[in-house]
Amino acid sequence: MSIFIDKLFRYASRFVAMSILLLVAWIFTVLLQNSMESITALGFDFVTETKWAPNLEKFGALPAIYGSVLSTFIAMVLAVPLAIGVAIFLSELAPAKLKSPVGVSIELLAAIPSVIYGMWGLFYFVPIIRDHVGGIGISMLTAGIVLSIMILPFMAAVTRDAMNTTPDILKESAYALGGTKWDVIKDIIIPYAKAGIIGSFILALGRAIGETMAVTFVMGNVHNISLDITAPATSIPVTLANEFNEADSGLYYSSLFELSLLLLIISFTIISIAKFYFLRRKRIA
Amino acid sequence: MATIAEILEEKTLEVKDFEFTYASAEQASIKKLTMPIAKHSITALIGPSGCGKTTLLRSFNRMHDLYPGNKYDGEILFKGRNILQEKEDLINLRIQIGMIFQKPTAFPMSIFDNVAYGMRLQGMKNKSELSDRVEKALKDAAIWKEVKDRLKHDANGLSGGQQQRLCIARAIAVEPEVLLFDEPTSALDPISTSGIEELIVELKERVSIIIVTHNMQQAARVSDYTGFMYLGELIELGKTEDMFVTPREKLTEEYITGKFG
Amino acid sequence: MTHTQKRIIVNNIVMMLSTLSAIIGIGFLFWILGVLILNGVDALSWNIFSQEGAPPGYEESGLKHALIGQLMIVGVATFFGVPLGILAGTYLSEYGQQSKLAETIRDISDIMMSAPSIVIGAFVYAVVVAPMGHFSGWAGSIALTIIMLPIILRTTDDMLQLVPSTLREAAFALGAPKYKVIMQVVYRGAKAGILTGILLGVARVAGETAPLLFTSFNDNFLNTNMNEPMASLTVTMFNYATSPYEDWQKLGWAAAFILSMFILGLNILGRLFLLKKRGK
Numbered sequence: 119m120s121i122f123i124d125k126l127f128r129y130a131s132r133f134v135a136m137s138i139l140l141l142v143a144w145i146f147t148v149l150l151q152n153s154m155e156s157i158t159a160l161g162f163d164f165v166t167e168t169k170w171a172p173n174l175e176k177f178g179a180l181p182a183i184y185g186s187v188l189s190t191f192i193a194m195v196l197a198v199p200l201a202i203g204v205a206i207f208l209s210e211l212a213p214a215k216l217k218s219p220v221g222v223s224i225e226l227l228a229a230i231p232s233v234i235y236g237m238w239g240l241f242y243f244v245p246i247i248r249d250h251v252g253g254i255g256i257s258m259l260t261a262g263i264v265l266s267i268m269i270l271p272f273m274a275a276v277t278r279d280a281m282n283t284t285p286d287i288l289k290e291s292a293y294a295l296g297g298t299k300w301d302v303i304k305d306i307i308i309p310y311a312k313a314g315i316i317g318s319f320i321l322a323l324g325r326a327i328g329e330t331m332a333v334t335f336v337m338g339n340v341h342n343i344s345l346d347i348t349a350p351a352t353s354i355p356v357t358l359a360n361e362f363n364e365a366d367s368g369l370y371y372s373s374l375f376e377l378s379l380l381l382l383i384i385s386f387t388i389i390s391i392a393k394f395y396f397l398r399r400k401r402i403a
Numbered sequence: 404m405a406t407i408a409e410i411l412e413e414k415t416l417e418v419k420d421f422e423f424t425y426a427s428a429e430q431a432s433i434k435k436l437t438m439p440i441a442k443h444s445i446t447a448l449i450g451p452s453g454c455g456k457t458t459l460l461r462s463f464n465r466m467h468d469l470y471p472g473n474k475y476d477g478e479i480l481f482k483g484r485n486i487l488q489e490k491e492d493l494i495n496l497r498i499q500i501g502m503i504f505q506k507p508t509a510f511p512m513s514i515f516d517n518v519a520y521g522m523r524l525q526g527m528k529n530k531s532e533l534s535d536r537v538e539k540a541l542k543d544a545a546i547w548k549e550v551k552d553r554l555k556h557d558a559n560g561l562s563g564g565q566q567q568r569l570c571i572a573r574a575i576a577v578e579p580e581v582l583l584f585d586e587p588t589s590a591l592d593p594i595s596t597s598g599i600e601e602l603i604v605e606l607k608e609r610v611s612i613i614i615v616t617h618n619m620q621q622a623a624r625v626s627d628y629t630g631f632m633y634l635g636e637l638i639e640l641g642k643t644e645d646m647f648v649t650p651r652e653k654l655t656e657e658y659i660t661g662k663f664g
Numbered sequence: 665m666t667h668t669q670k671r672i673i674v675n676n677i678v679m680m681l682s683t684l685s686a687i688i689g690i691g692f693l694f695w696i697l698g699v700l701i702l703n704g705v706d707a708l709s710w711n712i713f714s715q716e717g718a719p720p721g722y723e724e725s726g727l728k729h730a731l732i733g734q735l736m737i738v739g740v741a742t743f744f745g746v747p748l749g750i751l752a753g754t755y756l757s758e759y760g761q762q763s764k765l766a767e768t769i770r771d772i773s774d775i776m777m778s779a780p781s782i783v784i785g786a787f788v789y790a791v792v793v794a795p796m797g798h799f800s801g802w803a804g805s806i807a808l809t810i811i812m813l814p815i816i817l818r819t820t821d822d823m824l825q826l827v828p829s830t831l832r833e834a835a836f837a838l839g840a841p842k843y844k845v846i847m848q849v850v851y852r853g854a855k856a857g858i859l860t861g862i863l864l865g866v867a868r869v870a871g872e873t874a875p876l877l878f879t880s881f882n883d884n885f886l887n888t889n890m891n892e893p894m895a896s897l898t899v900t901m902f903n904y905a906t907s908p909y910e911d912w913q914k915l916g917w918a919a920a921f922i923l924s925m926f927i928l929g930l931n932i933l934g935r936l937f938l939l940k941k942r943g944k
Contacts, residue, residue, distance in 0.1 A: 124841045135760065138773055139772060141813075237905045267692050289469075328779065
């Protein structure tokens with residue numbers, strides 16, 4: 119009897135574990151199947167066409183791709199230096215009394231759902247951009263800023279963790295040669311934790327590019343490629359969030375599925391690079 | 404009171420009524436300790452773990468300042484001034500008093516850059532001067548032959564013993580007056596250990612050395628003077644050959660004959 | 665000026681910049697938290713819990729429908745996601761160990777944890793909503809289950825691996841079959857960790873909005889039939905906040921507040937479990 123249960127338990131757990139792989143394969147297959155109509159009808163034009171006009175049956179994904187890339191780029195440009203600053207503060211600078219409470223609150227803020235960041239952005243940040251930068255406030259720039267604030271806690275926490283892996287004795291050796299705090303940070307800690315830091319930045323990038331709710335509130339879903347970052351824009355997830363329930367034709371649906379597939383492939387690639395290239399290598403301390 | 408033998412040489416450091424208290428502790432880890440350190444000789448600090456020998460060693464280059472809340476009292480005189488003063492220039496102090504740690508601490512950079520690090524911190528930019536001094540330091544640390552063809556390689560590729568000699572080269576490259584060794588061979592195999600010990604003996608021509616060790620044979624082999632510490636106090640300081648043969652304090656005798664520790 | 669003096673000045677500038685960026689970063693984050701609490705507490709009233717949605721301008725409107733819908737959708741997702749995740753995590757730690765299959769499952773799960781959740785919504789739309797012909801609470805729960813699964817799986821895997829192997833060996837030495845060793849020894853040893861993983865997993869999916877937009881959709885009134893479109897706090901918050909009506913926006917803030925407190929509460933609870941375990 120107990121041999122039977124033993125076998126049952128082993129095979130059941132193995133089946134469930136393997137079903138994760140099947141599930142991911144299934145997700146890719148379903149998205150691909152549903153994209154077929156758009157892939158056959160539009161071909162490669164889908165990603166080079168700049169016009170998205172469902173009423174004219176025109177589906178060009180370039181504005182959404184452009185918006186995804188640019189808003190994520192703005193977010194990274196703003197968040198990376200801030201995250202490094204916060205991480206340095208938390209790991210090397212903050213007095214012991216501040217380290218733990220500030221560190222924990224940063225980690226808790228990383229847990230706040232992105233929809234909250236989006237809502238905050240809409241009510242409090244959009245007016246500031248409108249009044250002090252220009253435009254109507256709903257814009258690529260606003261989306262980039264809200265996105266940067268959303269990924270900041272995650273990036274800062276992971277960067278701090280990576281910096282904290284530097285052995286004390288290594289830091290002390292550099293101090294013992296007359297290094298200042300900054301010398302030790304730039305010559306020892308950052309080179310030592312480099313793989314972890316870059317990996318976590320790329321991981322944050324992968325998350326940011328697929329982020330929906332933080333930007334949907336403040337981006338405007340306007341399919342337009344503009345160099346003016348104070349103008350409304352769109353991104354792949356913003357388009358999906360706004361239009362999925364409105365799609366009324368086969369090609370419209372199919373092109374939205376193709377967008378989903380595109381997004382999934384982009385994120386999978388970025389996250390895999392972070393994971394396999396940077397976060398895998400283990401150092402011998 | 405500790406039994407302190409007369410030191411005939413000039414002194415490089417003088418510890419006077421020194422007390423040290425860790426931020427997390429209520430009691431002082433080192434109590435009213437007075438101890439002269441002879442110039443151009445090797446002074447070994449021995450004693451059971453927790454006796455304060457490493458704590459004392461890390462006070463000479465004010466390593467304890469890296470962690471807030473630690474407290475020094477009394478005096479440590481170096482070149483006629485008390486280095487425990489608030490206004491002491493720690494960067495300058497640490498350039499003059501170098502340190503080698505329990506484990507090799509090769510920085511995440513090339514062999515050359517490791518040795519050049521301290522000189523570069525001081526602003527030396529001249530390439531030929533830098534490489535001359537790197538070469539000299541590596542030769543003095545008896546590792547030049549092994550690394551001269553791979554100076555650009557990552558220092559973490561060296562063996563443990565080689566890394567420790569690299570760290571010694573890095574420390575002597577800035578020409579310090581004192582070198583502190585904190586159990587420098589505790590992570591090394593016996594062959595590397597004897598290499599490091601020979602090197603330490605050779606170095607005393609140029610620098611004054613203080614070495615903390617838990618290995619009494621090592622203290623006997625390399626040092627000129629030995630200080631025995633127990634519970635934060637210096638029990639006895641004397642010429643190594645005298646102390647291991649005829650210790651004057653009962654506690655010292657019990658420790659070196661292995662009765663405790 | 666000597667080189668050392670220069671270094672000290674550069675050091676001080678960088679330390680100032682770092683402190684400044686910490687102040688900016690933390691300031692932003694506390695700004696959000698402050699806004700959330702001020703608006704949320706202001707919008708809270710008994711009506712929030714006792715009334716359903718209503719057209720704009722109605723006094724008697726609340727979030728009862730969304731709260732119940734949220735609990736049902738997340739509850740069902742937890743009901744399926746937790747046991748499946750624990751089972752799969754058990755396979756990785758206890759059977760698969762370092763095998764190629766187990767490592768692949770770990771890698772794919774790690775990637776899934778960071779994959780865009782809106783794509784999961786699109787997938788569930790295609791395989792559940794479209795064939796059924798309508799949005800439903802079930803579809804929402806399925807989407808959340810898919811998101812929860814890799815989280816529970818990986819934390820279970822990690823936590824079980826922390827159980828010392830001597831403990832397993834001791835149980836095997838007494839002649840216990842493997843499933844009993846796992847159930848009675850390994851699970852017990854990793855209890856706090858697994859519980860933390862569950863709490864964090866639930867907290868994570870409870871805040872998900874994007875995958876619900878086109879699965880469970882929304883409903884402005886109370887509905888407890890999982891076979892029909894269902895309100896959730898997150899989608900309701902999104903719809904109310906983006907509406908032009910002030911009273912709806914206020915309800916949106918109330919929803920945001922309740923949701924955040926719930927999620928922060930779960931996170932704090934999870935940390936306490938781990939701390940308590942470490943303290944032992």
